[in-house]
Amino acid sequence: MNVPRESIARAFAGAADYDGNARIQRDIAQTLAARIAALALPRRPRVLEIGCGTGFLTQALAGLGGDWLVTDLSPEMLERCRARLGEDAHRRFAVLDGEYGDPGGGPFDLICSSLAVQWFDDAPRALARMGGWLAPGGHLMVTTLGPGSFAQWREAHAAEGLAAGTPRFAPVAAFGDFAVTAENRIERHDDPLAFLRALKAIGAHAADAGHRPLSPGQLRRTLARFAQSGCEVTYEVVTCHLHRAR
Template identity: 30%
Template sequence: MKDLTFSPTQSKVQQSFRRGLASYHETASQQADIAERLCTLLRPIAPPTLLKVFEFGMGTGHLTLPLTRSFNIAALTVNDLVPECAAYAPESSHFVPGPIEAVELPSSLDLICSASTVQWIDDLPGTIARLTDALTEGGLLALSGFGTAQFHELRALGSTAAAPSYVDAEGWRAILPSNMTVKHLSQARKVNWFPTALALLKHLRGTGVNGAASQSWSASDLKRFEKDYWQRFGTPRGLPLTYDPVWIIAQKSQ
């Protein structure tokens, strides 16, 4: 097992998701839809019975639930950076806490999967290579991440809370090891609308997706942020916040 000491970014992300854990499952509707689509895409590619499955970044189970409904899984190991997520793990599963970059992986896995987590990984190529080494021949890697348009409105307004690894769909071909064959690759932007900047910020806090943020908000900060957001991006529909999900399914060469 690697050193489980958390990096400063991992510590911030863990604190943010722990704070939003109670509200995450209901608030994170985009993440729920993204996870459901990943499972839908996986069904015609993966066999109906899987002997060994590993899911990292399980959160409150947005992917875990459709996954266990869709496949017969003999042995399921689930992981999350936040230890409290163990409460959401299926009773028959084994929960492993800690950063995916460092936790010990099961061997000879038929499927490694994760929804809306890979964007938080600093060394994405290195971690993906490590994950694929744990796959059996013919094993599948099924992931969703986010492209470079993710939260572009916030970045335009000076936010430093972006995750470190936003990758567009085609960029994944360079990240995947040479022994992985792409079975599915797609990207589709989605927009959430908010009546006020405060409602938008509450959404971010409730889902924990501003995990790398370090800013404290005063009343004047909020007023300035609201004014700038409306001037740059405001519409009759409200304030937009762009999600840019990417889905990747790849198979290890047999």
């Protein structure tokens, strides 16, 4: 991945209608929450969440209890999460760059994140670093995106001899020290412009560094190619789990 930090923060700051468009993101967070709920955790776990967004995963794990440190790179997203969950003596909110920052307050019994670490420069290395924040017996469990994501959009570009600005996601094999599973989820859009509007609405339109925007003609042809695919988009959802020994 090589999307400038300022581009990511700016895109998510402007994602005012995230909740209304992030259908698949909500589903993925709920699936991750179910897997986390099945882990053997202490009665009152110490929890760190990376990249909370508007709080899909935070809310889905509200019944877990414990003491939470909820973080996000975007102050605007963090405030939306706080508004969703409300104030609680056992829940703190902090702006944090999960890849390069230091949350303090550890160690943690659970570190979790839903569809945030794909924005990191080096997700496997960052997750290995986070593993050092775990308490003995602790769990790190996150979802991210694999390189199969947005395949139809990239193929539409390639058919026109163009390269998409889609970020370069880490391959599954790169997460070598983790227990990893991958599954494809399909999202369908009414038309190509609906897909682009949805990406912008959830702040996921930040392009890879060095990508040159398409000309109007190139964009029209690419959208036409994408329409031929049925306006389907694949999300390759990668779940990474690390359990620290006691």
